[in-house]
Amino acid sequence: MYGRQRLAEMIAEPEITVVPGVYDGISARLVEQQGFETGFLSGAGVSNSRLAQPDVGFLTLPDVADQSREIADAVDIPIWVDADTGYGNAVNVHRTVRKLANAGAAAVMIEDQEWPKRCGHMAGKSVVPFDEAVTKIEAAADARDEHAPNMLLKARTDATEPDGLDEAIRRLNAFADAGADVVFADALRSADDIRRVAADVDAPLSVNMGFGVRSRPTTPLIPAARLEEMGVAVVIYPRLITAAATAGMKRGLEELATAVETREEYEAPDAVVDWDTYTDLIGKPAVDDLEGRFRADSG
Structure with missing residues (x-):
């Protein structure tokens, strides 16, 4: 269900699992069409695109659950979902995992930052005490086992910056x-740090x-190939698609500004996809097929 078993099989394979970030249905469908086998619903991507706000704790569980449901419905590939800190204490984490399981998440990520959290690559992070962090992962694992046994649980720590690499490990x-299937130390500062974490963590x-x-x-x-050699199982690219979309939208608007300043026909075909490509991407042929199959007989 929801590709959860398929995702678990990917992680078990020796090849690294490559996971582009997604933030809405169309970005997820592009990831799928380009041949990637899974996508990561980035909290930063949703905050940036949906709210035009930085990733500093503005998202709520309903925001993420709604976005997860729409994305999971748009594609057949399994989707990892960034659930930040779980939006509260261990009891809140338990509810968060249940809600995201019901929304179609193939995997859920919970982190150990204090709330309001912030992007892992921003300064000023702090983490909750060790015992509290572990208890939240235990709660997440309990919710997974009870409500979606095949769903994966990814546990993230941001302890490296405030407390050092030993504490992160x-x-x-x-x-x-405590039950995490995949672990993640964000904002590691060097290849040597990545190698050490891969060697010293039993997950x-x-x-x-x-x-x-x-x-x-x-x-x-x-590069992903080098990360695989270093012992990394999964690599995510959460910022790629939002940054690329921003570059594309900026380019399109610049071309439009040029077009409206001239009385001559002006085209910039490299700035936009063609009509058929776009309508295929958003599923228009499938809708046409349904309309043909279920059209009332006018005769």
Whole structure:
């Protein structure tokens, strides 16, 4: 159901699982059409695109559950869902996992930041105490086992910046013991840090490569093939598609500004997809087929 078993099988394979970020139905469908086998509903992507706000804790559970439901309905690939801190204490985490399971999530990610959380690559992060963090993962695992046994649980720590790499590793191992299927230390600062976490944590490791095709001042940009050699099981690219969409929209508007300043016909075909490509992407042929099958006989 919802590709959960398929996702678990991907993680179990020796090849690294590549997970582009998505933030709405059309971005998820593009990921699927380009041949990627899974997508990651980025909390930052939803906050940026839906609210035009940074990833600093403005999203709520209803925001994420609604977006998850629409995306899961739009594609056949399994979708990981970023549930931030679970929107409260361990009891809230339990409810969050149930709600997102019902919304079609194939995997749910819970992190250990204090609320309001912030993007893992922003300064000023802080994490909840160790015991509280572990208890929240235990609650998430309990909800998973009760309501969606095949759904994966991803546990994230942001402890590296405030408390050091040793503490991040301690937390990840505790999260795995508490029932997490995949673990994730965000904003690791070097390839050596990634290698050490992969070697010292007894669970499949996920890392964040941000834009994927452009470097950032935090985690270095490392190709997926090299990450696989370093022992990484999953790599996510949560910032790629929102940044690429922003670049595309900006380019289109710049072309429009040029077009409205001239009396001559002006076209910029490289700035937009053609009509048939776009209508195919949004499922118009399938709607046409349904209309043909269920048209009332006018005769």
